[in-house]
Amino acid sequence: MIAASFVSLFESTGTFYAAARYGSATPVPPSIISRGSGWVGVATFLNGMFGSVTGSTASVENAGLLALTRVGSRRVIQISAGFMILFSVLGKFGALFASVPLPIIAALYCVFFGYVSSAGLGFLQFCNLNNFRTKFVLGFSFFLGISIPQYFSEYYHVKHASTNPRWLNDMVTVFCMSHTTVAALVAFILDLTLSREDNAAASNDSGLQWWEKFTLYNADVRNSEFYALPCRLNELFPAL
Template sequence: MMMTSFIALVESTGAFIAASRYASATMIPPSIISRGIGWQGIGVLLDSFFGTASGTSVLAENIGLLALTRVGSRRVVQISAGFMIFFSVLGKFGALFASIPLPIFAGMYCIFFAYVGAVGLSYLQFCNLNSFRTLFILGFSFFMGLSVPQYFNEFTAVAGHGPVHTGARWFNDMINVPFSSKPFVGGLVAYVLDNTIMTKDGAVRKDRGYHWWDKSRSFKKDARSEEFYSLPFNLNKFFPSV
């Protein structure tokens, strides 16, 4: 359960960043991400009270829908939430949407997740792709992200259990489950290498694209942040952005 919550938070963090890009907003400040995760925690708490099954994680397909429609208005999301509440109360309307054939959903998901994957790769433009350091980290992370989970999955399929097989099941799951995930392994390897590999000329900061993100590290450094990330209904008075 803890691992599931952690994955949901990581997914939501990536979804926040992707949404800011597809909505043509400025790079989302860390404080806004923290605020979003905090509100999501409150939502998860309410979910436990009402017994909902879906939770409140920001699903990746919603980001794909944002990219497909190119509608980044907060008002549209509020109206959509109203429709969802309305359809959930009246079962006949919910049954109408549930009758949509699965191949149509499959085709939509192919488009949505294509946009989600593309927005992640698009952030590489801020790195120095002419640097051998950047190319090594990128290639090695992709290779390990594909090969290590493949090993874990094939080992589990043959042996009936993961490579880590001790008497403590919680420890086995804590190691086997994350390392069976391609995004987790690739992201972990990239994070470690990006923070440990240095160059002789000291151009690491520029190669990593830090000079593009400096103005977005604080909410008040960019005057447009107020326009994009202020809360509606004057909630900023009670939950100010920093």
């Protein structure tokens, strides 16, 4: 449960930024990330309590679909949720969509995940890619994000599948088999620990000067348009 929550947190955070990017919204303020991550955690807790096979996370596929269709309206998600509930109740309609061949679904996923990946790479334009520190952090995190999950999926998970304690092996496996989680965690640790020449250069190299004006929710009047909750829920769950 804990490992799944961490994995869901990393993947959901990346999806939030990708959706904001393709929806032509302002960069997501930290308070909105915290609010969204909190609700993802509540949903994951409910999934574990009710014995759900799959966990809850922000849909990477929907972020890619947003880039493909260029439709960033909440009404589309609300109508889609209504159709999903209807199809789950009426089995014939659900069987119709379940009969879609898997190669077609795989082709769509290639497009969706490609868009989301390109959104993440697009944020590198704000960094100084000529700086060797930045190059090391990016290259090392990408490499470990690919190699560590591959090791755990091909070797560790097979060899230690029945080793006690089973719960500890499951936590390590879930956490380390997520490419996004491993790469993000390695990059986060390296960015905090590697020394910089001076603060001004660090701000220019990492692009922090571009993000500073979006750190507060009330710093930009457009944030209320993009991130305000419907039905006056902002009064119960305010964003600071």
